[in-house]
Amino acid sequence: MSELRDIARAILADGRARVVIGWEDARRGARPVFATDPDDADKLIFDARCVHNLVTYLNPRRDNVAELGKIALVVKGCDAKAVAGLLREAQLGRDDVVLIGVRCGGVLEASDLGQPLALTPENVAPRCHECDVREPNLVDYLVGDPQPDPPRPAMTIDERIAALESRPLEERWAFWTEQFSKCVRCYACRQVCPLCICERCVAEKTRPQWIEPSSHARGNMSWNITRALHLAGRCVGCGECERFCPVGIPLSLMNRKLQQIVAERYGYVVSDDPEKPAPIGDYRLDDRQEFIK
Amino acid sequence: MSIYLPQLATVTDLVDETPDTRTLRLELQDAAARARFAFKAGQFGEYSVFGAGESTFCIASPPTRQGFIECSFKAVGKVTTALREVNIGDTVGFRGPYGNWFPVDDWKGNDIVFVAGGIGLAPVRCVIWNVLDRRDEFGDVTIVYGARSVEDLVYKRELQEWSSRPDVRMVATVDPGGQTAEWTGEVGYVTPVVEKTAPAAANAVAVLCGPPIVVKLTLPVLAKLGFADEAIFTTLENRMKCGLGKCGRCNIGPVYVCKDGPVFTAAQLKQLPPEF
Amino acid sequence: MSIPPIFLTESTLRALAADLLGAGTQVIAPVAVEVRTSPSASASAACRHPGAAPVEIEYRVLGDAAGLDLGRRLPVLSLKQFFLPAHEALCRWRQRGTTVQVEAVPTEFAPQVVLAAKPCDSAALAVVDKVMNWDYADELWNGRRAATTIINLACPVIDESCFCTAVGASPDCTKGADALLTPVAGGYLLEATTEKGWAFLAAHAERLKSDAGKGGEEPLGHQAADERAAARARAAANLEIDAASVRAWIDSHFEDPLLAALAVRCNGCGACTSVCPTCHCFDIVDEEEGVGRGTRRRCWDTCQAPTFTLHASGHNPRDDQNSRYRQRINHKFAIYPLKFGEVLCTGCGRCTRVCHAGQDLVEILAAIDVVARRPSTTTPGAPDTEAAS
Numbered sequence: 017m018s019e020l021r022d023i024a025r026a027i028l029a030d031g032r033a034r035v036v037i038g039w040e041d042a043r044r045g046a047r048p049v050f051a052t053d054p055d056d057a058d059k060l061i062f063d064a065r066c067v068h069n070l071v072t073y074l075n076p077r078r079d080n081v082a083e084l085g086k087i088a089l090v091v092k093g094c095d096a097k098a099v100a101g102l103l104r105e106a107q108l109g110r111d112d113v114v115l116i117g118v119r120c121g122g123v124l125e126a127s128d129l130g131q132p133l134a135l136t137p138e139n140v141a142p143r144c145h146e147c148d149v150r151e152p153n154l155v156d157y158l159v160g161d162p163q164p165d166p167p168r169p170a171m172t173i174d175e176r177i178a179a180l181e182s183r184p185l186e187e188r189w190a191f192w193t194e195q196f197s198k199c200v201r202c203y204a205c206r207q208v209c210p211l212c213i214c215e216r217c218v219a220e221k222t223r224p225q226w227i228e229p230s231s232h233a234r235g236n237m238s239w240n241i242t243r244a245l246h247l248a249g250r251c252v253g254c255g256e257c258e259r260f261c262p263v264g265i266p267l268s269l270m271n272r273k274l275q276q277i278v279a280e281r282y283g284y285v286v287s288d289d290p291e292k293p294a295p296i297g298d299y300r301l302d303d304r305q306e307f308i309k
Numbered sequence: 310m311s312i313y314l315p316q317l318a319t320v321t322d323l324v325d326e327t328p329d330t331r332t333l334r335l336e337l338q339d340a341a342a343r344a345r346f347a348f349k350a351g352q353f354g355e356y357s358v359f360g361a362g363e364s365t366f367c368i369a370s371p372p373t374r375q376g377f378i379e380c381s382f383k384a385v386g387k388v389t390t391a392l393r394e395v396n397i398g399d400t401v402g403f404r405g406p407y408g409n410w411f412p413v414d415d416w417k418g419n420d421i422v423f424v425a426g427g428i429g430l431a432p433v434r435c436v437i438w439n440v441l442d443r444r445d446e447f448g449d450v451t452i453v454y455g456a457r458s459v460e461d462l463v464y465k466r467e468l469q470e471w472s473s474r475p476d477v478r479m480v481a482t483v484d485p486g487g488q489t490a491e492w493t494g495e496v497g498y499v500t501p502v503v504e505k506t507a508p509a510a511a512n513a514v515a516v517l518c519g520p521p522i523v524v525k526l527t528l529p530v531l532a533k534l535g536f537a538d539e540a541i542f543t544t545l546e547n548r549m550k551c552g553l554g555k556c557g558r559c560n561i562g563p564v565y566v567c568k569d570g571p572v573f574t575a576a577q578l579k580q581l582p583p584e585f
Numbered sequence: 586m587s588i589p590p591i592f593l594t595e596s597t598l599r600a601l602a603a604d605l606l607g608a609g610t611q612v613i614a615p616v617a618v619e620v621r622t623s624p625s626a627s628a629s630a631a632c633r634h635p636g637a638a639p640v641e642i643e644y645r646v647l648g649d650a651a652g653l654d655l656g657r658r659l660p661v662l663s664l665k666q667f668f669l670p671a672h673e674a675l676c677r678w679r680q681r682g683t684t685v686q687v688e689a690v691p692t693e694f695a696p697q698v699v700l701a702a703k704p705c706d707s708a709a710l711a712v713v714d715k716v717m718n719w720d721y722a723d724e725l726w727n728g729r730r731a732a733t734t735i736i737n738l739a740c741p742v743i744d745e746s747c748f749c750t751a752v753g754a755s756p757d758c759t760k761g762a763d764a765l766l767t768p769v770a771g772g773y774l775l776e777a778t779t780e781k782g783w784a785f786l787a788a789h790a791e792r793l794k795s796d797a798g799k800g801g802e803e804p805l806g807h808q809a810a811d812e813r814a815a816a817r818a819r820a821a822a823n824l825e826i827d828a829a830s831v832r833a834w835i836d837s838h839f840e841d842p843l844l845a846a847l848a849v850r851c852n853g854c855g856a857c858t859s860v861c862p863t864c865h866c867f868d869i870v871d872e873e874e875g876v877g878r879g880t881r882r883r884c885w886d887t888c889q890a891p892t893f894t895l896h897a898s899g900h901n902p903r904d905d906q907n908s909r910y911r912q913r914i915n916h917k918f919a920i921y922p923l924k925f926g927e928v929l930c931t932g933c934g935r936c937t938r939v940c941h942a943g944q945d946l947v948e949i950l951a952a953i954d955v956v957a958r959r960p961s962t963t964t965p966g967a968p969d970t971e972a973a974s
Binding site: 068124208258 | 620623625626627628629631632633635641661662671745746845848849850852854855856858859860868870872882884885887891892904905906907937939941942943945947948
């Protein structure tokens with residue numbers, strides 16, 4: 017912790033960044049903090065309650081954060097993948113942000129706890145099982161001691177997907193209809209996603225109205241499936257969309273399934289290396305094109 | 310019967326004022342509703358094309374003329390584009406009249422100065438005709454109206470009519486560069502033309518409407534000419550949906566444009582937070 | 586008219602629910618719902634209630650009396666959804682050439698009962714009644730209100746994010762409701778507070794007589810009063826504000842940097858407005874459902890959405906999150922009280938609990954209350970707006 021605070025303090029003192037975005041301990045548990053003064057650096061913490069993907073604050077739509085000035089962001093390995101996504105899609109230049117990486121042993125799925133709890137297969141964040149970047153790459157600084165592996169969740173997301181896929185089509189359709197009927201179109205999933213960066217979201221377009229605005233099952237399916245498709249090959253699996261959803265829709269099942277398909281068809285898994293080409297957004301002059309008629 | 314239920318109206322006339330602005334004349338289909346329909350100058354309605362949605366415009370025809378209402382709009386979005394495609398004989402929806410109004414009855418005996426820019430002439434036109442239809446109740450009538458170019462002037466035929474009336478002082482202007490060889494009106498932005506026209510403020514009220522920049526720049530000119538803030542009336546626009554104070558979208562601070570407005574005095578405008 | 590409180594055991598209460606269901610009356614009540622399907626919801630339930638089955642409470646249409654949950658936990662969504670549904674038809678149209686037929690939707694609804702409602706949720710309905718009847722009577726809202734009898738269940742106060750007593754409600758209030766159940770030894774005391782409530786008691790008099798005399802020795806009235814007072818004290822301990830000063834401060838400090846600083850964490854995700862019992866902003870849209878036919882609907886909208894105030898011209902009076910978050914605070918704690926005499930909030934705390942970015946309304950209101958009560962009403966580091974004016 018003191019290593020993190022020292023680095024943040026120094027960065028703010030010498031102006032390498034104007035704001036350090038990390039986590040603090042507040043009345044209701046851990047939450048994002050925006051430290052603009054070197055003294056604020058003492059507020060920074062990192063423990064198992066620090067589940068938030070703070071890269072959402074780098075989203076180009078976030079004017080009120082951008083106006084604070086150059087950002088230094090505290091990132092776990094999974095979070096750094098989202099930064100790589102933004103770099104890959106030219107939403108950000110590497111020099112636009114300072115990254116302070118923290119070594120992570122897994123996090124809880126809830127931040128609003130007075131104290132961090134020991135991780136168990138029940139309370140560990142589902143995202144942690146998919147983690148392959150326990151030591152974040154891409155960062156300017158790396159703090160914290162090496163951590164043990166997080167416990168395996170009672171049921172991983174892949175296992176849940178497999179269980180669902182083993183059910184007959186009618187059952188799966190009924191399942192998703194029921195889940196999407198709950199959606200109230202608050203768009204929390206989109207707002208919190210670090211890779212939902214469109215200045216005008218497809219759901220907001222009226223000419224034509226691609227997606228019905230009302231929250232009936234039909235409109236909701238249209239929205240949720242469209243968003244999942246727009247994230248195919250881009251989603252880093254941070255799980256924030258599902259965590260923020262006020263009505264508990266299992267969005268990670270859909271997003272993860274699409275990543276499985278991308279891995280299978282294109283041999284691509286989202287990584288924290290911004291140079292690694294992605295199936296959507298990268299092209300080369302020698303790409304196959306004989307199917308374009 | 311729900312307050313959200315639209316009345317049906319037939320399009321009985323249409324005029325393409327400019328390449329992107331159209332005026333529609335509507336008659337309510339229900340004879341009894343048509344006969345008893347009444348409104349006051351400044352009020353607005355929610356006009357719809359079924360399938361595209363509802364849009365908010367002032368009622369641009371005067372309350373002194375019965376049996377029809379008119380609206381003028383620019384085709385900028387989904388609904389206005391659909392409204393631009395309706396033909397004479399088509400059916401549209403209408404809800405209204407909503408909002409407050411210009412206190413025209415309070416102005417009896419006053420001189421009235423109308424200032425408008427661009428499509429802002431639409432709500433002002435309603436008041437102009439309201440006043441002209443009761444001409445002898447009021448004093449001098451001055452109209453200063455400008456648009457970007459001759460092509461962009463709305464209600465061109467009425468501008469001619471007002472110019473030719475001896476009981477109206479009509480000053481039309483286009484922005485520098487917007488004039489044609491045939492143009493005989495003024496050339497200049499609305500604000501300096503108002504200053505040049507110098508309408509007398511004693512015993513006068515001003516009605517002002519236009520793009521935000523025109524309103525913003527003209528208010529101090531009117532003040533300089535001696536118009537008190539309480540004697541300057543304008544009408545505001547904001548994104549609206551229900552039109553009757555429930556959907557929570559159109560407020561500027563504590564003021565709901567659809568219910569507490571859309572007509573405000575300059576004095577009231579100055580009380581509003583900078584949120585419009 | 587005054588009927589003394591009636592004692593009933595839990596089993597009688599469930600039998601009452603069964604009577605209603607048997608008569609074909611729709612009953613809305615808190616129900617426990619397993620959340621195993623969402624990996625996130627199950628894991629976060631395990632964080633908050635280790636060892637327990639991952640369950641959320643929701644207000645649902647009751648299928649059978651056994652499903653009625655009396656654990657007094659807070660349902661995820663408020664009662665708002667049953668009076669202003671997340672989407673509802675306003676009218677339907679059919680168009681053929683130039684002919685259009687518009688079909689109105691019903692504004693009368695079958696009688697229904699809400700059992701074991703949270704007092705903050707019912708109080709919210711009374712608050713929203715004001716705007717729904719501001720000159721134009723919203724028949725859809727009013728129709729559902731008229732058709733519904735609401736029986737509150739006094740609340741023990743959920744956690745440190747409840748603050749009902751600071752905003753004109755309380756864990757035992759009956760504002761917006763018709764009757765109140767208060768837990769006592771062996772069961773509940775039930776008392777009605779409106780004509781509708783008394784009519785309900787009269788209609789179910791036989792069932793409600795079942796436990797007469799079984800209430801035990803200790804005066805139940807005192808027990809109930811003590812329980813309710815203790816809950817009120819717990820809520821008050823979470824937050825006390827001078828609502829009038831807060832309103833006056835917000836009204837006169839529109840551009841104060843304090844309001845901007847409070848918004849920096851906010852994602853504009855709109856989760857707060859969707860779970861809020863008093864947020865009522867809606868959109869109206871036409872949705873085509875075939876050639877020449879469709880439905881005009883209203884659906885929940887949020888002032889936190891970037892396009893909420895976007896004009897077709899492209900102008901947006903609130904085009905950044907700071908101004909949108911300020912609108913939320915302004916609307917709830919200054920504008921609505923100014924126009925309707927009620928705070929547009931009943932202190933249920935859902936917004937704080939659902940905000941995973943850490944926006945905390947108790948903290949925010951406490952911060953505003955502090956500066957509002959200061960004689961010079963300045964905030965540290967802010968220009969002295971009082972002195973300047």
